[in-house]
Every structure is written in C-alpha cells, then in structure tokens.
Amino acid sequence: MANLKELKNQINSVKGTQKTTKAMKLVSTAKLRRAEVALKNSRIYANKIEELISSIAAKVNSIKDTINNRAFHDIETKKVDIIFVTADKGLCGGFNHQTIKTVSKMIKDFKEQDIKIRLKGIGRKGIEFFKFNQFELADEKIGLSAAPNYEEASKFILSSYNDFMNGETDKVIIVHNGYVNKIAQKIKIDTVLPLDRTKVEVNDNDILDIEPKNDEELVLTQLVQKYVEFSQFFALLDSLAAEHSARMQAMDAATTNAGEKVKELTLSYNKARQEAVTTELIEIISGMEALK
Amino acid sequence: MKLEIVAPMGKIFEGEVSSVTLPGSDGEMGVLDGHSPLVTTLKAGVIDIKKDSGEELVAINWGYADISNDSVNIVVDEAIPLSASEGHDIADNVAKAKKLMADFAESSQAVAYAEGKIESVARNLI
Numbered sequence: 433m434a435n436l437k438e439l440k441n442q443i444n445s446v447k448g449t450q451k452t453t454k455a456m457k458l459v460s461t462a463k464l465r466r467a468e469v470a471l472k473n474s475r476i477y478a479n480k481i482e483e484l485i486s487s488i489a490a491k492v493n494s495i496k497d498t499i500n501n502r503a504f505h506d507i508e509t510k511k512v513d514i515i516f517v518t519a520d521k522g523l524c525g526g527f528n529h530q531t532i533k534t535v536s537k538m539i540k541d542f543k544e545q546d547i548k549i550r551l552k553g554i555g556r557k558g559i560e561f562f563k564f565n566q567f568e569l570a571d572e573k574i575g576l577s578a579a580p581n582y583e584e585a586s587k588f589i590l591s592s593y594n595d596f597m598n599g600e601t602d603k604v605i606i607v608h609n610g611y612v613n614k615i616a617q618k619i620k621i622d623t624v625l626p627l628d629r630t631k632v633e634v635n636d637n638d639i640l641d642i643e644p645k646n647d648e649e650l651v652l653t654q655l656v657q658k659y660v661e662f663s664q665f666f667a668l669l670d671s672l673a674a675e676h677s678a679r680m681q682a683m684d685a686a687t688t689n690a691g692e693k694v695k696e697l698t699l700s701y702n703k704a705r706q707e708a709v710t711t712e713l714i715e716i717i718s719g720m721e722a723l724k
Numbered sequence: 725m726k727l728e729i730v731a732p733m734g735k736i737f738e739g740e741v742s743s744v745t746l747p748g749s750d751g752e753m754g755v756l757d758g759h760s761p762l763v764t765t766l767k768a769g770v771i772d773i774k775k776d777s778g779e780e781l782v783a784i785n786w787g788y789a790d791i792s793n794d795s796v797n798i799v800v801d802e803a804i805p806l807s808a809s810e811g812h813d814i815a816d817n818v819a820k821a822k823k824l825m826a827d828f829a830e831s832s833q834a835v836a837y838a839e840g841k842i843e844s845v846a847r848n849l850i
Contacts, residue, residue: 473734480730483800484790488763580733641762651765655788658799662732 436708439701443694445673448703450690456523457683464614464676468485470580471611478666485659500649502597503627503656511548513592513601514538517608517667518558519675522577525685527678528557529615531609534619538569538607542553543720554588554668578670578674586661591644611673615681619657620670624663627656726795727773729803736782736803737773744796746789747773747838751839755791759827761769762804764790768828770838771798781806781845782818783821783838784826812833 489504515522516535518528535551535558542549550570553559555577562569576584595601604625607648612618727744729737740842745754747769766787774778804821806814825838 473814474732476735477730477732477799480728480797484788484797484799487790641760642764651763655763656763660799663730 436701436704439697439704443701444692444701446693446697450475450694453686453690455646457680457687460676460680462685464673464680466613467669467676471669474666475667478662482664485627485655499652501626501652501656502599504652505626507602507626509547509602511550511552511601512542512605513552514550515554515589515592515593515604515630515664515673515679516558516608517577518553518555518573518608519671520556522557524675526694527609527675528555528561528621528681530617531607532558533560534621535562535607538605539619552588552592555671562626572708577668577671580665580672582661582665585665585668588662589660590607593625593655602626604660606667608667608671609630609678610667610670612716613679614677620667622663622667624660625656627659631647632707725755727798728795729771729798729800731747731803732798735790735819736800736805737780737807739775741773742777745774746785746798747771748788748789755796758793759791759796761793762789764789766800767830768825769789769834770825770841772841779845779848781821781842783824785824806842807848818842834841 460527500503515534516531518531522528539551551567552564552571553562554573556574558573559569559574571588573584573588576588589604590606592601596604603623604621606622606624608615608622610620642651676703725743727737727739727741742782743754745752745762747766747848749767752769753764756773759836766784766789766818768785769783771782771787773782773786774822782800783804783806785802787798790797802824804817806817807823821842822839825842827836829835829838
C-alpha cells in the first residue's frame with residue numbers, strides 16, 4: 433500500500449513541475465516576441481553601420497598611411513580582449529554552455545599561440561563558470577544581458593575600445609549565442625576591432641573625401657567608436673532573443689517529457705492498484721474457502 | 725536621389741528625395757543629386773528633406789552621413805521625425821524635437837535656428 437501512496441505523490445510532483453515548465457514556456461514566448469521586435473529594428477541599423485564602416489575601411493586603404501587610427505591598421509596580435517555574453521539564468525538547454533565552451537576553446541587556442549588574453553563577461557552564468565574555474569575576469573556585469581541598454585552597453589565596452597586605441601590590446605572579440613530563428617541559435621564570434629577591410633571590394637579610383645577637412649581623424653574615430661558601442665549593444669539584443677528562444681524550446685521539451693512521465697507513472701499506479709485489489713480478493717476468497 | 729536615415733530603434737526615413745540639407749559639423753550643407761562622394765559627421769540639428777510631394781524634417785542629436793553620387797546614407801543616435809503621414813501626433817513630436825535640440829545643441833543660436841525651422845515646417849504640415 434505504501435507503494436501506491438508513493439506513486440501518487442510522484443505523479444503529483446511531476447504534474448507540478450509540468451505546470452511550472454509550461455508557465456515558463458509561455459513567459460518565454462511572450463518575452464521572445466518583444467525581444468524579436470527590438471532585434472529586428474536594430475538589425476536595420478546594424479546592417480547600415482556595418483555597410484558604412486566596411487566600405488570606409490576598404491576605401492581608407494588608399495589613404496591608410498596618413499591615418500593614425502589603429503582600427504584601420506594591420507596589427508600583429510599579441511593580446512586579445514574577449515568579451516562574452518551569456519544569460520543570467522539557466523533552464524535554457526545548452527544555450528549558456530555553448531558560449532562557455534566556445535570561449536574556453538578560444539582561450540586554449542590563443543594560449544597555444546602564445547597570445548595573451550583578457551576576459552570580460554556579461555551574464556551571471558558565464559561569469560560564475562569562469563570564476564569557478566579560476567579564470568580572472570577583467571570586468572563583469574550582471575543584469576545587462578536580461579535588459580539590454582545602449583548606455584550601459586557602451587559604458588561596458590568603452591574600456592576595451594580605449595585599451596585597443598592606446599595599443600594595450602590588439603584585438604577585441606565579442607562572443608555570444610545569437611538568434612537564428614525561433615528554434616535555432618548559433619554561436620557568433622565577432623571581431624570588432626581592428627576593422628575587417630576585406631569585406632568590400634573597392635576600385636582603386638574610389639576616393640574618400642572626408643569633411644571637415646582638417647579633422648579626418650576625428651570623423652573616422654567617431655564612427656568607429658559608434659560601431660564598437662553598437663556592436664556590443666546588438667550582441668546583447670541578439671543574445672537575449674536567442675536566450676528566450678532557447679528557453680522556450682527547453683521548456684517545451686520539459687513539458688512534453690513531464691507529460692510522458694505522468695503517463696508512465698499513472699500506468700504503474702494503476703497496475704499497482706489492480707494488483708492490490710487482486711491480492712485482497714484472493715485473500716478474501718481463500719479465507720472463505722478455509723471456513724467451509 | 726535616394727535617402728536613408730536609420731537609428732538604433734529602427735528606420736526613420738527611406739525614399740526618393742530631390743534635395744536634403746544636413747547639419748554638418750562644419751556648418752549646414754545642402755546635398756543635391758550627383759554630389760561628389762563624401763563622409764561627414766553631423767551635429768545636433770535638423771535634417772531638412774525636400775521631396776516632390778513636400779517637405780519633411782528629422783531632428784537629430786548626432787549623426788554620420790555617407791554621401792555618394794546617387795544616395796545619401798545617414799546613421800543617427802536619436803531622431804524625431806516630423807512628417808505629414810502621422811498628422812495626429814505632430815504636436816507631440818514638435819515638442820520632442822525641440823527638447824532634443826535643447827538637450828544637445830551646442831549654442832542657444834543653434835537651438836533657436838532649429839526651433840524656427842521645426843515650427844515653420846510644422847505649420848505647413850498641420
């Protein structure tokens with residue numbers, strides 16, 4: 433009889449879990465919709481600024497020697513700045529782990545090439561992992577990946593930007609798990625600085641005229657800084673949408689699994705009950721037989 | 725000439741225009757079709773768009789313009805558009821645009837100049 437009660441408790445507990453996962457799935461679905469809209473709107477800007485910067489970066493080739501801005505130079509990589517973005521919360525399948533794994537692999541690869549690494553993190557899950565594994569984080573921020581904010585994002589990446597411009601680091605990379613569609617996420621490794629000058633093909637007679645004339649440097653610098661700031665912000669938005677889609681999927685799977693578990697448990701419960709009834713009947717019948 | 729203005733929150737303007745006046749950091753500059761390629765930064769001010777069908781304004785706090793032969797691409801930080809298509813909230817946008825100018829423009833003359841432009845265009849739209 434104890435077995436029956438145990439089973440009953442188990443069924444109720446799994447049903448409770450199922451309710452929770454179902455609720456979480458609904459919440460993620462609603463949040464995903466909002467994150468998607470934000471992402472879609474900013475993607476237009478992201479594409480535009482990327483288009484501008486790569487066309488300028490390509491055109492700058494012709495006047496490269498007169499420009500001091502490090503973002504437009506070829507630099508030998510001695511020290512990289514890696515910024516990773518993960519979620520603050522778990523329960524979203526392999527979402528955080530994929531980013532962590534990619535970053536760990538990058539660290540290993542860079543170490544093999546004798547390149548120094550500086551690690552900065554956004555999002556509790558990644559930060560906790562690397563701290564637990566004795567990696568030193570130069571900067572960390574919790575709460576930003578759950579609620580992306582342009583100002584905070586640009587503040588966070590500003591030190592990376594400055595260090596790159598001062599020559600302290602030679603590369604700035606942002607790693608995050610990005611949104612592909614409602615059921616797929618993809619790791620994105622984005623080298624923000626130095627700029628990629630190979631993306632756009634340029635004719636030699638493409639000239640670049642910059643105004644104000646005496647301040648070409650300033651014009652380029654402003655654009656590069658905007659680009660860097662926005663890349664960080666965009667990574668956050670992309671990561672948030674991906675997080676919600678990953679959680680939605682994970683919770684959907686969990687709800688389905690819980691349903692199956694309930695079915696299974698109910699079957700064993702019914703079997704056990706039937707068994708108990710049969711045993712009782714046999715006992716009664718044999719008792720009566722004995723009395724005859 | 726094709727003009728496109730985008731802000732982090734989305735597309736502000738896209739379409740064919742006959743001319744556009746930009747608040748360049750070196751002073752106001754007008755751009756017509758066939759302009760020589762140029763990149764420049766924009767300061768807080770108003771972008772004045774002239775189309776065949778009328779005039780539109782976009783107030784910005786900072787911007788970056790890439791001008792080529794037949795197109796102008798502008799990225800901005802914050803922008804408040806004033807156009808005929810959204811007649812009902814023009815008053816609201818006028819107030820917002822004025823506030824943007826007051827917050828970011830570098831001198832009181834610049835604010836006054838921008839406000840004058842905003843008001844004259846808004847009058848035509850209402």
